[in-house]
Amino acid sequence: MLSEHADLRALSLKDILTASDGTRKILFALDDGLVIETVVIPCDRGRTTVCVSSQVGCAMNCQFCYTGRMGLRRHLTAAEIVEQAVYARRLLSGDVGSITNVVFMGMGEPFHNIENVIKAADILVDEQGLHFSPRKVTVSTSGLVPQLKRFLHESKCALAVSLNATTDEVRNWIMPINRKYKLSFLLETLREELKFKNNYKVLFEYVMLAGINDSIEDAKRLIDLVKGIPCKINLISFNPHCGSQFRPSSDEKMIEFRNILAEGGCIVFMRFSRGDDQMAACGQLGKPGSSQAPLLRVPEQFRVALNLGV
Numbered sequence: 001m002l003s004e005h006a007d008l009r010a011l012s013l014k015d016i017l018t019a020s021d022g023t024r025k026i027l028f029a030l031d032d033g034l035v036i037e038t039v040v041i042p043c044d045r046g047r048t049t050v051c052v053s054s055q056v057g058c059a060m061n062c063q064f065c066y067t068g069r070m071g072l073r074r075h076l077t078a079a080e081i082v083e084q085a086v087y088a089r090r091l092l093s094g095d096v097g098s099i100t101n102v103v104f105m106g107m108g109e110p111f112h113n114i115e116n117v118i119k120a121a122d123i124l125v126d127e128q129g130l131h132f133s134p135r136k137v138t139v140s141t142s143g144l145v146p147q148l149k150r151f152l153h154e155s156k157c158a159l160a161v162s163l164n165a166t167t168d169e170v171r172n173w174i175m176p177i178n179r180k181y182k183l184s185f186l187l188e189t190l191r192e193e194l195k196f197k198n199n200y201k202v203l204f205e206y207v208m209l210a211g212i213n214d215s216i217e218d219a220k221r222l223i224d225l226v227k228g229i230p231c232k233i234n235l236i237s238f239n240p241h242c243g244s245q246f247r248p249s250s251d252e253k254m255i256e257f258r259n260i261l262a263e264g265g266c267i268v269f270m271r272f273s274r275g276d277d278q279m280a281a282c283g284q285l286g287k288p289g290s291s292q293a294p295l296l297r298v299p300e301q302f303r304v305a306l307n308l309g310v
């Protein structure tokens with residue numbers, strides 16, 4: 001098997017940081033000196049997930065994301081992506097148990113680097129490669145619709161879509177990719193494309209931001225938006241990072257939101273923060289440095305929620 005015999009060259013290990021909950025952040029140096037981050041998340045029930053990066057930095061400029069502040073430095077090659085999982089297996093299997101799942105939710109928008117991501121996902125599931133089940137390899141996107149269609153046609157791996165808002169107004173602000181591919185276009189594409197997939201559910205991720213996207217109206221709109229799409233919804237607690245203007249929704253708010261979705265017939269999970277004391281949590285990877293992507297103008301009606309005054 002590749003993971004046992006391959007001579008690994010694309011990455012060199014720089015450091016491993018362990019958070020108090022057992023989450024590990026691995027820092028790798030690339031040939032050109034740039035650094036990427038890979039996170040290994042041990043869970044209960046024998047599941048351990050490795051979260052791989054697909055780019056150095058990211059061009060999408062999602063307003064709640066630390067990696068987005070870096071801007072895009074470069075795409076990773078397929079080898080640089082696959083080696084993160086191979087290394088995680090080699091370095092940590094003894095400590096955290098065997099790696100069972102791979103998620104493309106580290107640094108970068110995977111579909112902005114779709115050639116290499118599809119190649120890497122193929123190697124991860126190939127029996128001559130790492131031989132993960134395609135159901136255990138999930139690629140996450142902020143909503144690049146043409147690439148999402150291509151992925152659904154060419155790959156058997158699972159898909160996650162980072163949704164995070166129920167109106168174009170909010171999504172245009174917190175995820176600027178929505179200005180190009182509107183919510184209705186994104187969701188209609190999924191509705192159409194998933195008709196041709198058997199036994200396949202997309203995972204919608206929804207990072208909960210206090211006062212921005214966590215109202216009862218948002219929950220009700222979300223039920224309507226995902227109608228007719230085979231899906232699961234994952235409500236994620238926001239991990240504040242330095243310079244972040246957003247606050248996490250309270251646990252009570254998340255539970256209320258979850259209950260409305262469940263009563264509306266959705267399959268819904270909640271994920272509380274993991275690894276945040278080592279900046280290993282979702283949306284916290286990378287090092288923006290001195291030149292940072294711009295923060296966008298906050299719509300008037302959300303200035304109070306962010307304590308900006310009016």
Ligand code: SF4
Nearest residue numbers: 058060062065068108
């Ligand atoms: S959330 Fe994902 S797509 Fe958005 S800026 Fe961060 S890494 Fe990029």
